[in-house]
Amino acid sequence: MSNIRDVAREAGVSVATVSRALSNPEKVSQASLNKVHSAIDKVGYRPNMLARSFRSAKSYAVVVLVPDITNPFFSQVIRSIEDRAQQKGYAVLLGDTRGVIEREKEYIRRVETRLADGVIQLRPDEPGKHTEVPDDIACVNACGCESTTGPRVRIDNRGAARAVVDYLISLGHRRIGVITGLKDNPHTVDRLAGYKEGLAAAGIEFDPSLLAEGDFTMWSGLNSAKQFCAMDDIPTALLCLNDEMAIGAMQTLKLHGLRVPEDISVTGFDDISYARYCDPSLTTVNQPAEEIGKRAMDMLLRLIEGEPLAQEESVLPAEFVIRKSTAVPRKKS
């Protein structure tokens, strides 16, 4: 392992010149530049970035905290973050927390100990289990909700859910079931608010018995849907608060002999890639994962560099995508 001194000796210049040749080439004469570069090739020098980071007290790394990297929506956002980070010369430390607060803290600690320069949070912070992110560390939230504080980029969950409900109502549905995420989850809160808004606007009374609680997994969708199948008066439409639960729910519905969308319409949320390929393809809300990741990374970079933020909150548009899982309700038999 050769170091900067070896290069200096080989090139017949000082270490300072070598260092400058690499970081500020414009401050070095062409002659020295040439000598340095051929010396580098000759001794096979690779700068020790660890030393550089240490010296400059910056790690050029950010940690991305995600509850579950396996979730396709999250992985899309992360891919986008990684892309942007790479462009800007930053590394991405993957922090799959599995929802465990302890793991989250371990990663926060990594930035306290200078191993990373900042954090991107990929989950809505829930009231109870709010992580104590010290305010002296750069942090932006990338899937926030209306209740999220601090720098954040998000979509209008309430408005998007409202759009779905409005559409279902326009088709003629009036009895619309909902499969939610965990009750306290801010995504559940915001999207459910949109559902209620839509109902109210159409003069439909909110019926709590049409709510089933899931946890955003396919299995929970499958399970929660049973509750509706057991009803005497099955809803004509099912609003699922994410795509996974919609996919799981459809399996249960079909198993009970219900056809989608002829007997019951189903909608999702997120527009993961499978939404287009299920049977029937899923009517859902497209979250701009790519743009969310990019913006979050850019925001974090400004925070790290100490530049002022143009805005603390960035709300991106979400597109309502109509596919084959929704139709007009069946006539009462």
Next chain:
Amino acid sequence: MSNIRDVAREAGVSVATVSRALSNPEKVSQASLNKVHSAIDKVGYRPNMLARSFRSAKSYAVVVLVPDITNPFFSQVIRSIEDRAQQKGYAVLLGDTRGVIEREKEYIRRVETRLADGVIQLRPDEPGKHTEVPDDIACVNACGCESTTGPRVRIDNRGAARAVVDYLISLGHRRIGVITGLKDNPHTVDRLAGYKEGLAAAGIEFDPSLLAEGDFTMWSGLNSAKQFCAMDDIPTALLCLNDEMAIGAMQTLKLHGLRVPEDISVTGFDDISYARYCDPSLTTVNQPAEEIGKRAMDMLLRLIEGEPLAQEESVLPAEFVIRKSTAVPRKKS
């Protein structure tokens, strides 16, 4: 930002003692230990890991190279790697290469410049675009094939594909179409070899016209399946070399009025979580993603620590999972 010297002063001991108290507590008296710890609390000290890494010439980070983090099988493996890494005190640098060799090199460079201690490759190395991983850097391949060299953990792709074909043949299928990945992809090569083996064992002649080339995406599965629908004599079974393509293919088949599995059986490979939730649920091969990630990380750790490897190759068992997408062939009409 307080440093080790501040702590030493506060505790009334030397910096060496503080350092030891943190890294080798057993070499320090209980009295000093107490003094040090209360001093740490008092000044709010956080060790500078960047300095520690620099000094010990180890970054305690590994980079994971993956073609596409969005692929659910890969993300499962990565989650497992991250889990193991975290346990061992290592960080995971995410390197989503998108198949671009240039990006891969950038990440390899990160370990050359000491920003990471080793690499886990999550793709089969293709003959042509083989990355030049210098042999002095620790590297293990986590989704290798028979042609993969170096430390690796993989499943028996050929044997697993063979098991699927044997099963289809046992059901009575003799005309079995295949949707492959790109021709040169080692996964394609190995799995296709298994297909041919199965055919040969049953005395069925290999028919090249039953091969359609995809690229492991759902879209390519959807597209490639058209080729079979256009045939006069449609195959009674379709072996897809991964789940995504199977899911895409099923959409096309249904669109053409073919029922799965009554008119045509379909199989996948990988057993991603959606395989269980498509309609019909997919008969496939379960890859032990969790175990693959764990083993790969353990292997890499040994390499990094300079310990000898028990074995250079670890071949894990893959389970054949029979679901609802396969059945006996329909009688000729």
Next chain:
DNA sequence: TTGTATGCGTTATCAG
């Protein structure tokens, strides 16, 4: 068990 002193590889300051 503890303290002193040195060096890890780089960048930055300051003279030349």
Next chain:
DNA sequence: CTGATAACGCATACAA
């Protein structure tokens, strides 16, 4: 434009 040298924060060899 270039060179000598002092940090950066920590770990460790060596001496006590």
